[in-house]
Amino acid sequence: xxxxAFLEMLPKLASGAVLxxxxxxxxxCIGLLLAVPLALARVxxxxxxxLMPRTYIFFFRGTPLLVQLFLVYYGLGQFEAVRESFVxxxxxxxxxxxxxxxxxxxxxxxxxxxxxxxxxxxxxxxEAARAIGMRPHQVYISIILPRAFRMALPAYGNExxxxxxxxxxxxxxxxxxxxxxxxxxxxxxxxxxxxxxxAGAFYLAITYVLTHFIRFLERHLHPDRKExxxxxx
Amino acid sequence: MIDLQGFGALLxxxxxxxxxxxxxxxxxxxxxxxxxATAKLxxxxxxxxxxxxxxxxxxxxxxxLVVLTFYFGATDILMALASTLFGYDAYIEVSAxxxxxxxxxxxxxxxxxxxxxxxxxxxxxxxxEAARALGxxxxxxxxxxxxxxxxxxALPGLGNLFMILMKDTALISVVGLEELxxxxxxxxxxxxxxFTFYLTAAVIYLLxxxxxxxxxxxxxxxxxxxxxxALS
Numbered sequence: 001x002x003x004x005a006f007l008e009m010l011p012k013l014a015s016g017a018v019l020x021x022x023x024x025x026x027x028x029c030i031g032l033l034l035a036v037p038l039a040l041a042r043v044x045x046x047x048x049x050x051l052m053p054r055t056y057i058f059f060f061r062g063t064p065l066l067v068q069l070f071l072v073y074y075g076l077g078q079f080e081a082v083r084e085s086f087v088x089x090x091x092x093x094x095x096x097x098x099x100x101x102x103x104x105x106x107x108x109x110x111x112x113x114x115x116x117x118x119x120x121x122x123x124x125x126x127e128a129a130r131a132i133g134m135r136p137h138q139v140y141i142s143i144i145l146p147r148a149f150r151m152a153l154p155a156y157g158n159e160x161x162x163x164x165x166x167x168x169x170x171x172x173x174x175x176x177x178x179x180x181x182x183x184x185x186x187x188x189x190x191x192x193x194x195x196x197x198x199a200g201a202f203y204l205a206i207t208y209v210l211t212h213f214i215r216f217l218e219r220h221l222h223p224d225r226k227e228x229x230x231x232x233x
Numbered sequence: 234m235i236d237l238q239g240f241g242a243l244l245x246x247x248x249x250x251x252x253x254x255x256x257x258x259x260x261x262x263x264x265x266x267x268x269x270a271t272a273k274l275x276x277x278x279x280x281x282x283x284x285x286x287x288x289x290x291x292x293x294x295x296x297x298l299v300v301l302t303f304y305f306g307a308t309d310i311l312m313a314l315a316s317t318l319f320g321y322d323a324y325i326e327v328s329a330x331x332x333x334x335x336x337x338x339x340x341x342x343x344x345x346x347x348x349x350x351x352x353x354x355x356x357x358x359x360x361x362e363a364a365r366a367l368g369x370x371x372x373x374x375x376x377x378x379x380x381x382x383x384x385x386x387a388l389p390g391l392g393n394l395f396m397i398l399m400k401d402t403a404l405i406s407v408v409g410l411e412e413l414x415x416x417x418x419x420x421x422x423x424x425x426x427x428f429t430f431y432l433t434a435a436v437i438y439l440l441x442x443x444x445x446x447x448x449x450x451x452x453x454x455x456x457x458x459x460x461x462x463a464l465s
Contacts, residue, residue, distance in 0.1 A: 168295035
């Protein structure tokens with residue numbers, strides 16, 4: 001591969017990376033917001049309340065993301081009611097279809113992570129909170145959820161990285177993300193291996209930065225785990 | 234309803250290709266995983282570097298990008314290898330099935346090598362020493378003592394990887410293999426009913442993953458025969 005060809009593809013791939021990051025940021029945030037009520041309903045002792053999230057999680061974890069993406073992007077347009085409703089301008093747009101599908105998909109996984117964390121909150125802390133007269137919703141808001149979020153952070157970080165990799169599928173519905181851009185470039189310069197490897201290096205770089213950011217957050221949220229300050233007197 | 238406007242048989246054929254692809258990639262992946270784990274635990278530093286580099290790199294890349302690289306790059310890579318090694322210069326065409334199997338197996342192997350490595354080092358060293366003391370060769374020790382236990386320890390993790398593999402086969406539709414997703418897209422093109430058919434495909438995938446998870450539970454129970462558990 002010549003240097004010119006390499007330098008030529010870098011700015012294009014960088015603009016693809018921006019789209020990938022936009023999709024990732026949107027789905028990581030919306031996914032988390034959706035996951036909280038799902039996880040809360042999932043841990044409920046009333047069977048009819050936990051049935052909905054159970055079905056939701058079963059569907060989104062048991063089918064390929066590609067099927068989910070095509071169901072939203074191609075599938076919803078089958079219904080006249082959808083095509084004539086006010087949401088059609090959003091659902092017609094590939095970007096929003098990808099953002100919606102990724103959010104719904106990752107919400108299923110994040111809610112399972114949160115469920116694990118909620119169930120891992122020590123019973124004694126919940127009992128103590130009740131003993132000092134907190135109401136059930138107060139116990140959730142001030143004790144269980146903050147504790148659960150902190151415990152779930154490493155797994156949430158893993159999920160974000162999985163989502164980064166899964167976001168490559170956006171290229172199948174015409175979006176020019178990192179992978180989509182690489183595909184277009186390789187069909188022009190006829191150097192698929194070199195182009196895809198360069199795109200891969202972009203993904204690895206993003207993964208590297210994300211892992212370190214999550215690790216930084218973790219240290220920030222666990223002041224108790226910080227190295228003790230040595231006082232040399 | 235099973236007829237699906239005449240596309241039932243086509244979807245069934247696609248499902249069969251999906252299953253063939255899953256099993257073929259599983260075999261490739263298990264072999265690569267064992268080789269990768271052996272390389273990681275090798276006494277030779279270059280081999281360790283190759284083993285660790287393989288799993289670190291592949292696990293950091295999108296599966297879809299790996300599939301595209303294998304499919305569009307396989308011809309280039311094979312032709313370059315053939316002409317430098319054997320002086321063979323004719324055009325080499327790689328089928329979508331072969332490229333898909335290698336790509337998915339390559340990804341599976343990267344994750345499996347970590348599982349196998351963890352399982353191998355969790356087996357007490359005294360067992361291998363005892364086997365050696367009984368006069369078993371290194372090979373016999375590996376196949377009779379280590380491997381059966383590695384299977385038991387790595388099985389839950391391998392099960393997860395198998396489910397991911399099954400869903401990842403959908404990616405191969407993009408490079409033209411006539412598996413479930415591809416034939417579904419064909420039916421959609423004919424009937425103009427995308428929701429009906431993609432939902433049908435989703436239900437078939439759900440069925441496959443559900444059956445697989447039942448089968449895995451059975452395998453796990455069987456592999457754990459004779460393992461004592463704490464009474465609860």
